[in-house]
Amino acid sequence: MALLTYKDARPWARSIRDEVGDGAMPPWHADPKHGRFANDRSLSPADKETLTKWANGGAPEGDPQDLPPAPAFTDGWTIGAPDxxxxxxxxxxxxxxxxxxxxxxxxxxxxxxxxxxxxxxxxxxxxxxxxxxxxxxxxxxxxxxxxxxxxxxxxxxxxxxxxxxxxxxxxxxxxxxxxxxxxxxxxxxxxxxxxxxxxxxxxxxxxxxxxxxxxxxxxxxxxxxxxxxxxxxxxxxxxxxxxxxEELRIVALANGKLRIPPGDPDYSLSAEMTTTAAVTLRQILPHTHLRGKSWEYAAVYPDGRREVILSVPKYDFNWQTSYVFAEPLKMPKGTKIIAVAHYDNSAANKANPDPRKEVLWGDQTWEEMMFTSFVYSIDGVTPGAVITAAPGGGSR
Ligand code: HEM
Known part of the structure; x- marks a missing residue:
């Protein structure tokens, strides 16, 4: 449905109140306690209250004089005309x-x-x-x-x-x-x-x-x-x-050893990687399938300080978001990134295709993954550089 005009939105008033009230809309799944993200779609508490009050107050139209200009949406490519x-x-x-x-x-x-x-x-x-x-x-x-x-x-x-x-x-x-x-x-x-x-x-x-x-x-x-x-x-x-x-690079962190018992309501699995150079971490995209329940990422810095950099307490397979840090994270060499995923293979998980199945890694949605894609750059490395001497290993 469109929510562009009063006429569009009016019939949805109650549903808007409920969806916005419980945080389902606009869709955004990062816990606001950890990190700030450039692509955060969530509403401020004041905006939420405005919408709730409006719906509870009979969803009035208000003064058409106060109507702001309609937003302009791109038709076609959302990035603008591609090269x-x-x-x-x-x-x-x-x-x-x-x-x-x-x-x-x-x-x-x-x-x-x-x-x-x-x-x-x-x-x-x-x-x-x-x-x-x-x-x-x-x-x-x-x-x-x-x-x-x-x-x-x-x-x-x-x-x-x-x-x-x-x-x-x-x-x-x-x-x-x-x-x-x-x-x-x-x-x-x-x-x-x-x-x-x-x-x-x-x-x-x-x-x-x-x-x-x-x-x-x-x-x-x-x-x-x-x-x-x-x-x-x-x-x-x-x-x-x-x-x-800065040259952007994408690295994948995964743990293929997952083996989720049938019916297990809270199976968890972790994966970690350590920086071998100073990096700037820019984006994190968590990915599990239909049994995925939550994700948490922590950084442990060389001085021992531990920080949760992203928490997705209610992971939703239908909303796979790359969380873009508003302030990219500076990580010195020797910083450990620890990812923990939780899964719900019980019948209580409404999205579960089959709670009776033991679930292993696989490409298909009824199988599972423990996979994260990170966008980062390496500090002080010239964009386009190629290794000629000592190896670093790993993917780009
Ligand atoms: C303040 C902003 C928003 C409001 C008030 C809102 C409101 C709603 C409501 C009332 C529904 C339930 C419709 C039904 O009962 O069938 C809904 C569903 C949906 N909305 Fe939104 N929405 C907002 C933002 C967004 C954004 C930013 C996106 C996309 C990026 C989005 C995508 C969807 C989709 C795909 C559904 C259907 C699937 C689902 O429920 O997850 N909405 N929205």
């Missing part, structure tokens, strides 16, 4: 039922020179079946990029695109349709689309590197919907006019 639009080379047919493995669709960029990605957006071709898209950029020549994290020992899983093993021991997984299997190299992540998130606009002076001649690999997660559907998704990129001051 480059890349489309899946051909339409993909999603069958009516069954399930589809992640498909990996390659698009050449034909870029003649290196570019800096300032904004990124996925336009799903068919929202009924496009569940998520993760775009990576594979440079024509493999190269070692500086890295700034050492992963914790518990994470000794072969890191697949989504951080976990393709198949956990003891997991007998049926195979879904697969027309475009994962290529040997997919490159570094440049952005994605998931329920609740489609566009990424990075702060001025910060951008992601896209090498000349790169190929974009789109990891497509299609979900069947009961009728055959066609999709041809696109991505839009806006480039920074000049090299940034």
């Amino acid at each position: 480059l639009v890349l489309s899946m080379p051909e339409p993909y047919t999603v069958p009516a039922d069954g399930f589809v493995e992640y498909e990996y669709i390659e698009i050449p960029t034909n870029l003649k020179e290196d570019r800096w990605v300032q904004a990124f957006e996925v336009r799903p071709g068919n929202r009924a079946v496009v569940h998520h898209v993760i775009a990576t950029a594979r440079a024509p020549q493999p190269e070692r990029r500086p890295s700034a994290f050492r992963m914790g020992a518990e994470m000794s899983v072969p890191p697949g695109q989504t951080g976990g093993p393709a198949e956990t021991e003891g997991q007998q997984r049926p195979k879904g349709l697969s027309r475009y299997p994962r290529p040997r190299a997919i490159g570094a992540s440049i952005g994605g689309f998931a329920p609740g998130t489609a566009a990424h606009v990075y702060a001025p002076g910060t951008a992601l590197l896209l090498r000349a001649g790169s190929a974009i690999v789109l990891q497509m997660h299609y979900t069947t919907s009961g009728s055959q559907q066609i999709d041809q998704s696109r991505i839009g990129l806006k480039f920074a006019p000049a090299p940034p001051i």
Whole structure:
């Protein structure tokens, strides 16, 4: 429904009061006690009170003279006109039922020179079946990029695109349709689309590197919907006019060893990583599936100080938010980041597809993940730098 005019909003007054009153709307899931975020959509207590009073007072129209101008919404790309639009080379047919493995669709960029990605957006071709898209950029020549994290020992899983093993021991997984299997190299992540998130606009002076001649690999997660559907998704990129001051990098933290017992109302799992250089942490995107219940991230600084940097007490799979720090966090070398996820595999979790199942890591929504994507920059490293000597290890 639209809430643009009085006429639009009036019939929803009671529902608005209830949704706003219990914090379900506007959707925002970070605990305000920890951290401040640039993309915080929540309302101030005063705004909440105004809406509640209005609804309880019979939702009057008020004086039309006082009406502020209607907000202008962008039609089309929310990042503005992209400098480059890349489309899946051909339409993909999603069958009516069954399930589809992640498909990996390659698009050449034909870029003649290196570019800096300032904004990124996925336009799903068919929202009924496009569940998520993760775009990576594979440079024509493999190269070692500086890295700034050492992963914790518990994470000794072969890191697949989504951080976990393709198949956990003891997991007998049926195979879904697969027309475009994962290529040997997919490159570094440049952005994605998931329920609740489609566009990424990075702060001025910060951008992601896209090498000349790169190929974009789109990891497509299609979900069947009961009728055959066609999709041809696109991505839009806006480039920074000049090299940034800070190069953005994306690192994934995951623990693929999850094994959630049937019916367990509060299974928890942690993962940690430690900085091997001074970094500036800019964004955190927590990701679990339908049994995900809450997330908490703490930083333990080299001087022993511990700080909760993000808490998502009521994680909601339908609202996958990348939490953008209003003031990016400075983390000296030797800072540990500890992520803890909780899961509810009981029948009390209304979103639970099957509380009788033991749940292991897997790509599909009825399986689980313990995955976080962080956007950061390494302090004092020239944007575009390549490692020529001593290794750092890890992903970019
Ligand atoms: C003050 C701001 C907002 C108000 C008053 C509001 C109000 C509401 C209400 C009353 C409903 C329930 C409709 C029903 O009963 O069927 C709803 C649902 C919904 N709203 Fe909002 N909303 C706000 C902000 C937002 C924003 C910013 C977004 C998107 C970013 C959003 C996306 C949705 C979606 C997707 C649903 C349906 C699914 C769900 O309930 O989660 N809303 N909203």
